[in-house]
Amino acid sequence: MNDDFYRIRRLPPYVFAEVNALKQAARASGDDVIDFGMGNPDQPPAPHILEKMQESLHNPRAHRYSTSRGIPGLRKALAGYYERRFGVDIDPEAEAIVTLGSKEGLANLAQAISSPGDTILVPNPSYPIHAFGFIIAGASLRYLPTASSGPEFFERLKRAVEYSVPKPVAIVINYPSNPTAEVVDLDFYGQIIDFCRHHGIYVLSDLAYAEVYFDGNPPPSVLQVPGAKDIAVEFTSMSKTYNMPGWRIGFAAGNRELIAALGRVKSYLDYGAFTPLQVAATAALNGPQGCIDDMRALYKERRDVLVDGLNASGWKCPSPPATMFVWAPIPDQFKEMGVMNFAKLLLQEAGVAVAPGVGFGEEGEGYVRLGLVENTHRIRQAVRNIRGFLSRHGVHDDLPKSA
Numbered sequence: 001m002n003d004d005f006y007r008i009r010r011l012p013p014y015v016f017a018e019v020n021a022l023k024q025a026a027r028a029s030g031d032d033v034i035d036f037g038m039g040n041p042d043q044p045p046a047p048h049i050l051e052k053m054q055e056s057l058h059n060p061r062a063h064r065y066s067t068s069r070g071i072p073g074l075r076k077a078l079a080g081y082y083e084r085r086f087g088v089d090i091d092p093e094a095e096a097i098v099t100l101g102s103k104e105g106l107a108n109l110a111q112a113i114s115s116p117g118d119t120i121l122v123p124n125p126s127y128p129i130h131a132f133g134f135i136i137a138g139a140s141l142r143y144l145p146t147a148s149s150g151p152e153f154f155e156r157l158k159r160a161v162e163y164s165v166p167k168p169v170a171i172v173i174n175y176p177s178n179p180t181a182e183v184v185d186l187d188f189y190g191q192i193i194d195f196c197r198h199h200g201i202y203v204l205s206d207l208a209y210a211e212v213y214f215d216g217n218p219p220p221s222v223l224q225v226p227g228a229k230d231i232a233v234e235f236t237s238m239s240k241t242y243n244m245p246g247w248r249i250g251f252a253a254g255n256r257e258l259i260a261a262l263g264r265v266k267s268y269l270d271y272g273a274f275t276p277l278q279v280a281a282t283a284a285l286n287g288p289q290g291c292i293d294d295m296r297a298l299y300k301e302r303r304d305v306l307v308d309g310l311n312a313s314g315w316k317c318p319s320p321p322a323t324m325f326v327w328a329p330i331p332d333q334f335k336e337m338g339v340m341n342f343a344k345l346l347l348q349e350a351g352v353a354v355a356p357g358v359g360f361g362e363e364g365e366g367y368v369r370l371g372l373v374e375n376t377h378r379i380r381q382a383v384r385n386i387r388g389f390l391s392r393h394g395v396h397d398d399l400p401k402s403a
Contacts, residue, residue: 070098181320309383
């Protein structure tokens, strides 16, 4: 009966459901599954963050309703982060809001700014909420390639605006990208802002992986572009930076009209995150930042073990410069079967779970995403399993025969 509901009809079946069902069945049978499928950090927050939360729990007033915009101290801490990290001035009263994770923030902003029939430009492949938040809101989508190298992106962007009726309301961008791990520089953001200001299009930037980078310069913020706050808002998150995914603390910062619109929708839907979580998040942003260096070093080590191992096994994949994901093209021998069948076969024969690329959009066909969420011992075991799996299917490793 629920197929009759308008918004449910617009949501396709969950692409990962079939692989997840096989994974659960394997575990129920007692099989060991090495799970790279979900970007779910496996480390706890730093001790000083946990201690602050525990301290706050003993304040009787902390257990009352919070505020949907976020406690003032946390919004001030976010403004301090933007000043330190990006040299961007954020007004914590009018240009910042606390969200229940960046996912909730994006979905509620979609409800606030889009109507049925509106056109939104979204990347493909992309994190699902970038597209489906607007689909749930009733908007129509026009896809743009996530790849940012060369002039192709801007040529596609120009064509999308020229041939969209009505004119697009907003564009979603996400760098470092989930799932592809691509990064861009400040010049790219400058071109985006110039183009969208000229055409009256809002820019919605997802910067959830700002601090998870390994090679080269730290990823920039779109708000560093002069005048960006005239049309842009940016979402960030505590989830990956501070190992706090279950806490559901995220932010939006930037354009006052968009922040106000998001705040108005949220005021009807939630009372904000539990106050001790917000107090601890404030301590995370204001306190020692060595835990970020530790997080970055951990994912870099895991990245190198996984990527080096896959390449030595005959599975050629690039090393990601950022994020906690490896975006790997499946070996040529498996391309005819498609990425969904490859992911199922890999789980069944090697005991390794990955996320099929088509779960992030049709442009993800031929790729899988591997999250760096297992320890190095488990990653090496996965590589051994994968090497045997590939060998049985005619993909041979690059190791010397004596190895």
